[in-house]
Amino acid sequence: MEDDYTHGYSCQESDRLHDQASVLTDLLHFDTLYPSGHLVLEAGCGVGSQTRILARRNPNTRFVAVDISRTSAGKARQFARSLDLKNVRFQVQDINSLSFRSRSFDHVFVCFVLEHMADPLGTLVELRRVLKDGGTLTAIEGDHGSACFYPDSDAARKAIQCQVRIQADAGGNANIGRQLHPLVVRAGFREPFVTPRLVYANDGRPDLVEGFTRKTFTAMIEGVKDRAVAANLIDEKLFDQGIRDLIRTAEPGGTFCYTFFKAQAVK
C-alpha cells in the first residue's frame, strides 16, 4: 500500500474525514454502544474521526486506538486531547500484526480500514485473535459500486472508477462493503449480522447534500484527479466533467445514493 495514497494523511483529507464522520454519525453509529468498563480496540484509527464519536458516545468505556502511521496516530492523540477525551489511549501498531496478547479486548471496532487492506480476511483473523471469546466485532465499510445519482452521468461514473482503480492498484478495494458478510463468516466469527446503511441525499436533506455528496464523496473523487490523469486512467477534461456532474447531483432536483455496510459479529 502506498503511504501517500491512503485516505487521511493530508490536512485536506483530515478535514474531509471529520466532515464525513459528523454527517454520518447517526446513520452509522446510533447502535455503536458499549458497556461501561469494557475495553475496546479501534483498529486503524487514522486521524481520530471515528475515535471521537466512539469515545463520546461511550464515555465509560475504555478505548485503545491504534494506527500504523505515527503521523496519523499523533494527530488523533492531539485531536482527542483538544476535545478532552479521557477514555482513549493511542498506539502506533500494524493491525495485521498486533502486539497485544490473544483475548485482550472485549470488543474490536474497525471502520473504513478493511477497504485499504491487501488481505482483509487476514486482518479480520488477526482482529479476532485479540478478541475475548464472546467479544464482538464491529466493522463498517463503504462500497463505491453502490453509488447511484440523478442526473446520471457516464463521466461521473468514469471519474469514480478512477478512484476504485487507484485504490485497487494500492492493494485496496473500494467496493468491499458488499463483501463484508462473507468475509466476517470466513474469518471465523459467528452470528454475523450485516446491515446496509444507505445515505440518500436530496433537496429534503440539505445537510446530507452538503456534508456527504459535496464535502465527502465528491471531494474524495476530486482528490484522485492528479494521480488518475498522471496514470492515464482518464482524460483530464472527462474527469473534470465527471466532477461537475457529481456537483450537479448536489444542486436542486439532484439526488445521490451511497450505501455503507455495518457488520456485527461474535467470537
Place this chain on the structure above:
Amino acid sequence: MEDDYTHGYSCQESDRLHDQASVLTDLLHFDTLYPSGHLVLEAGCGVGSQTRILARRNPNTRFVAVDISRTSAGKARQFARSLDLKNVRFQVQDINSLSFRSRSFDHVFVCFVLEHMADPLGTLVELRRVLKDGGTLTAIEGDHGSACFYPDSDAARKAIQCQVRIQADAGGNANIGRQLHPLVVRAGFREPFVTPRLVYANDGRPDLVEGFTRKTFTAMIEGVKDRAVAANLIDEKLFDQGIRDLIRTAEPGGTFCYTFFKAQAVK
C-alpha cells in the same frame, strides 16, 4: 410501450410478481397504512400483487384498482375473489387519462408502474388531479443502477444493462427510483419524503436469497434473454454467463443488494 414487454402479462411473470410482492412486503409496506373508510386509488394494479397486500393490511379502507390492460385487471379481479378480498373494485383505465373527477380520492398508491411510463411526470400530475387536497401520494419504484453484488461480474452487469436498455426502448426507465424525489416535487406535491428501502440478501437471509435474488431479480433479467439476443444487444454466451454469475451471488458466500425507493407526499 410495447404490450408484450411490460412486466406482468405472462403467467410466469404473474408468478414472479407475486413472489416479489411476498418477500418484500415488510420492507416496502410496513408503513403502507390507510385510515378506515378512506378511498384509495391503486394506479396500475397489474395482476394484483400489490392490491392483495394493500387490501389485507387495510381491511377497512376502500380501494379502486385500475389497470390499462383488460387481461391484467381481469386476473387481478379473479385473484382478489380467490382471496375473498371485499374492499377492492377493479376497473380498466389508462392512468395517464383517468375518467375520475378531480379530487375523487383520499390517497393514491402507485407501485412499479412509473418505471414503465414514457412521461412519469405527466402521470404524477394526472394522479395528483384525482387526489383530494390534503390527500397523500405513495409511489414505490426500484432502480437497477443500485444493484451491486458479490462476486462482482462484468457479464452480470451487462445482462442487467440489457433489461435497462429494453425497458428504455419501450419508453420506460428501470433506473427511475433515484429520480422519485425530484419527480414528485416537480409534479406539485408538497412535503415530499422519500425513503430508500434496501434489500441485502446474504447467507443470513436465505428467504431474501431465494425470494429476491433468484426468483425476483435474476428471473426478471433472465426473462429478457430472447429479446436481448434478437436485438443484438449482447452475445448469447455472455448473457448466459451473466445469469450464471447472478445465480452465483445467491450461493453460499454471495451477496446481493438492491434499493427500492418509496415516496410519500401530500397534495
